[in-house]
Amino acid sequence: SVALFWHRRDLRIHDNAGLFKALSADTPVQPVFIFDSSILDKLEDKDDARVSFIYREIQRLKSEYEQLGASLLVKYGDPLKVYEELLQEFDVEAVFTNRDYEPYARERDKSIHQFLKKNDVDFIGAKDHVIFEKSEVVKDDGDPYLVYTPYSKKWKAALQSDSFRAYDTLDLAENLHQTKPFKLLELSDMDFVPSTIEIPARQFPEKIIDGYDETRDIPSIQGTSRLSVHLRFGTISIRALAKFAQEHNEKYLNELIWRDFYQMILFHHPDSPDTAIKSKYDNIEWEHNEEHYDAWCEGKTGYPLVDAGMRELNETGFMHNRVRMVVASFLTKHLLLDWRLGERYFARKLLDFELASNVGGWQWASGSGCDAAPYFRIFNPESQLEKYDKDLKYVKRWVPEYGTSSYPEPIVVHKEARERALDRYKSGLN
Numbered sequence: 001s002v003a004l005f006w007h008r009r010d011l012r013i014h015d016n017a018g019l020f021k022a023l024s025a026d027t028p029v030q031p032v033f034i035f036d037s038s039i040l041d042k043l044e045d046k047d048d049a050r051v052s053f054i055y056r057e058i059q060r061l062k063s064e065y066e067q068l069g070a071s072l073l074v075k076y077g078d079p080l081k082v083y084e085e086l087l088q089e090f091d092v093e094a095v096f097t098n099r100d101y102e103p104y105a106r107e108r109d110k111s112i113h114q115f116l117k118k119n120d121v122d123f124i125g126a127k128d129h130v131i132f133e134k135s136e137v138v139k140d141d142g143d144p145y146l147v148y149t150p151y152s153k154k155w156k157a158a159l160q161s162d163s164f165r166a167y168d169t170l171d172l173a174e175n176l177h178q179t180k181p182f183k184l185l186e187l188s189d190m191d192f193v194p195s196t197i198e199i200p201a202r203q204f205p206e207k208i209i210d211g212y213d214e215t216r217d218i219p220s221i222q223g224t225s226r227l228s229v230h231l232r233f234g235t236i237s238i239r240a241l242a243k244f245a246q247e248h249n250e251k252y253l254n255e256l257i258w259r260d261f262y263q264m265i266l267f268h269h270p271d272s273p274d275t276a277i278k279s280k281y282d283n284i285e286w287e288h289n290e291e292h293y294d295a296w297c298e299g300k301t302g303y304p305l306v307d308a309g310m311r312e313l314n315e316t317g318f319m320h321n322r323v324r325m326v327v328a329s330f331l332t333k334h335l336l337l338d339w340r341l342g343e344r345y346f347a348r349k350l351l352d353f354e355l356a357s358n359v360g361g362w363q364w365a366s367g368s369g370c371d372a373a374p375y376f377r378i379f380n381p382e383s384q385l386e387k388y389d390k391d392l393k394y395v396k397r398w399v400p401e402y403g404t405s406s407y408p409e410p411i412v413v414h415k416e417a418r419e420r421a422l423d424r425y426k427s428g429l430n
């Protein structure tokens with residue numbers, strides 16, 4: 001008999017908490033990955049960069065297992081059906097996995113759990129994706145935090161000597177199920193084609209983290225770590241990164257705490273992808289203006305910092321955090337378009353798309369979420385440009401026609417748009 005270890009957003013062997021737990025038990029461990037057809041079917045682009053990224057990482061993971069005399073079994077389909085097959089193929093004693101806090105994943109895991117239980121198979125979870133999960137860091141009365149600063153203080157106070165423990169999975173590698181390599185399906189078997197988007201390297205950029213305070217807000221340089229996609233899919237360990245951050249740069253550690261914060265919020269507010277966390281914000285009457293929405297998506301608003309950001313996103317699947325805040329504010333305030341439209345567009349385009357941080361970021365920008373900026377604080381895209389890209393390096397890279405007659409006129413006038421947003425938010429909220 002075997003135990004299965006189900007990889008999801010933890011595409012690595014070393015320092016993997018759930019895999020370590022599985023390997024520490026007595027039964028040989030067979031690792032599995034499932035390309036979930038119910039997720040893939042919803043993707044609009046056949047060259048989706050996330051699918052290519054996962055596929056590439058699965059190839060790497062599989063060959064790493066093969067160097068250890070084992071192999072990764074890769075399946076494609078509806079997870080419940082895949083588990084029906086797996087129980088036919090193997091004499092399965094238990095299934096181990098790392099917990100995932102997204103609403104869809106929790107529903108899926110519930111049904112898998114019920115199915116396995118009926119078949120007398122244990123389903124055992126571990127914490128690996130975050131430092132603190134669920135209600136590990138909450139207010140004294142047990143309520144979840146809605147504001148970041150007190151959350152981050154409590155988070156730091158809650159650290160234990162083993163919070164950043166590195167799980168020595170390789171020491172237990174002999175407990176892997178020894179087998180000949182399995183065959184790997186092709187991307188085209190799932191109806192996808194490779195993406196041409198470049199993927200950031202998987203390494204700790206030590207210098208960047210050390211100089212992060214000075215460089216993090218300048219979009220024209222690589223002043224941030226670009227590790228978001230790797231954290232999303234667990235190709236690096238959050239514990240190892242947080243430990244490094246703690247030793248090197250507190251500002252950087254604070255960003256990793258934002259990530260835990262939003263995971264915690266999504267866990268406690270599973271409907272927040274669709275509804276405002278501060279519910280009265282759902283009374284705001286949004287504009288319905290397709291022309292404005294299209295101009296925003298295409299980076300043709302006539303506001304150079306907004307346009308540069310959207311074009312960076314469309315071309316590379318990445319956008320600098322400072323510019324994410326500016327374009328999100330522009331959509332929800334200057335254009336008065338529903339934040340959910342922006343959230344969905346980002347979800348389609350971002351290589352590092354991650355539901356918790358994306359919904360958190362969008363609700364923050366629109367004022368409806370946790371720790372939100374008050375609605376009357378509206379980013380001025382011109383002064384943001386002056387402050388963060390004064391020499392227009394970033395703008396010129398992404399909007400080469402800026403300054404020529406082919407660059408569009410502003411689609412709204414800042415002062416008027418600001419007044420309109422203030423009026424509309426005020427009347428929605430009262």
Ligand code: FAD
Nearest residue numbers: 224225226227228255258259321324352353354357358361
């Ligand atoms: P660094 O500055 O090097 O930060 C290191 C890591 O800390 C990041 O990789 C990320 O995991 C975490 N982090 C940093 N800032 C934040 C933040 N504000 N919230 C949560 N985690 C953070 N991040 C995503 O990973 N996926 C998303 O879908 C996403 N959508 C966003 C939408 C909006 C509207 C906004 C304002 C922000 C969004 N962010 C999202 C957060 C942030 O912009 C990115 O994490 C960051 O730009 C990624 O670049 P980096 O890895 O170089 O970040």
